Amino acid sequence: xxxxxxxxxxxxxxxxxxxxxxxxxxxxxxxxxxxxxxxxxxxxxxxxxxxxxxxxxxxxxxxxxxxxxxxxxxxxxxxxxxxxxxxxxxxxxxxxxxxxxxxxxxxxxxx
Amino acid sequence: xxxxxxxxxxxxxxxxxxxxxxxxxxxxxxxxxxxxxxxxxxxxxxxxxxxxxxxxxxxxxxxxxxxxxxxxxxxxxxxxxxxxxxxxxxxxxxxxxxxxxxxxxxxxxxxxxx
Numbered sequence: 759x760x761x762x763x764x765x766x767x768x769x770x771x772x773x774x775x776x777x778x779x780x781x782x783x784x785x786x787x788x789x790x791x792x793x794x795x796x797x798x799x800x801x802x803x804x805x806x807x808x809x810x811x812x813x814x815x816x817x818x819x820x821x822x823x824x825x826x827x828x829x830x831x832x833x834x835x836x837x838x839x840x841x842x843x844x845x846x847x848x849x850x851x852x853x854x855x856x857x858x859x860x861x862x863x864x865x866x867x868x869x
Numbered sequence: 870x871x872x873x874x875x876x877x878x879x880x881x882x883x884x885x886x887x888x889x890x891x892x893x894x895x896x897x898x899x900x901x902x903x904x905x906x907x908x909x910x911x912x913x914x915x916x917x918x919x920x921x922x923x924x925x926x927x928x929x930x931x932x933x934x935x936x937x938x939x940x941x942x943x944x945x946x947x948x949x950x951x952x953x954x955x956x957x958x959x960x961x962x963x964x965x966x967x968x969x970x971x972x973x974x975x976x977x978x979x980x981x982x983x
Contacts (some may be wrong), residue, residue: 803973855925
């Protein structure tokens with residue numbers, strides 16, 4: 759099975775940088791995903807890492823270390839609309855399709 | 870931009886009743902999924918579907934649940950004999966390729982069982 763751990767909530771100021779961490783334990787691994795979820799809405803895809811290193815996509819970057827079972831999502835130049843929950847999910851190698859999500863980290867952006 | 874749609878947005882039903890949640894995946898996608906999210910909890914995988922059959926299901930997806938692609942566009946989740954603990958947001962998702970890469974989620978159906 760999978761065990762995915764994320765801290766629960768953080769507050770940051772508009773324009774700042776925030777890092778959201780995710781640690782995971784899984785018997786297999788075939789990719790790590792970050793999704794954004796606004797309250798009452800569907801998760802939307804942000805990024806995907808399957809190899810170690812940093813993937814940059816505009817204001818969002820995601821890092822993966824497979825040996826440490828660790829990933830982070832970096833949000834730069836925070837905007838008010840970035841207030842949301844950020845979900846880390848892993849794709850187990852034995853399961854072709856399922857995504858196993860963590861509980862998510864709530865980011866609150868303040869002026 | 871194409872998107873996954875779901876109906877209804879909110880369904881209220883009495884315990885013991887059957888409900889059907891409907892989804893229209895993105896038209897050129899081949900892999901379809903159902904997830905659920907109980908209020909305040911994490912998103913949980915229920916089932917994936919490809920080529921008109923279930924490709925994987927979770928421990929949650931027992932005989933109470935079934936999925937169907939009745940035509941070329943719709944993908945449904947049927948929940949029989951609903952229980953209070955089935956109250957959750959149910960998300961449909963689809964992807965062009967297998968394995969979850971860039972799964973696109975629909976807006977969800979909020980199911981309330983009373």
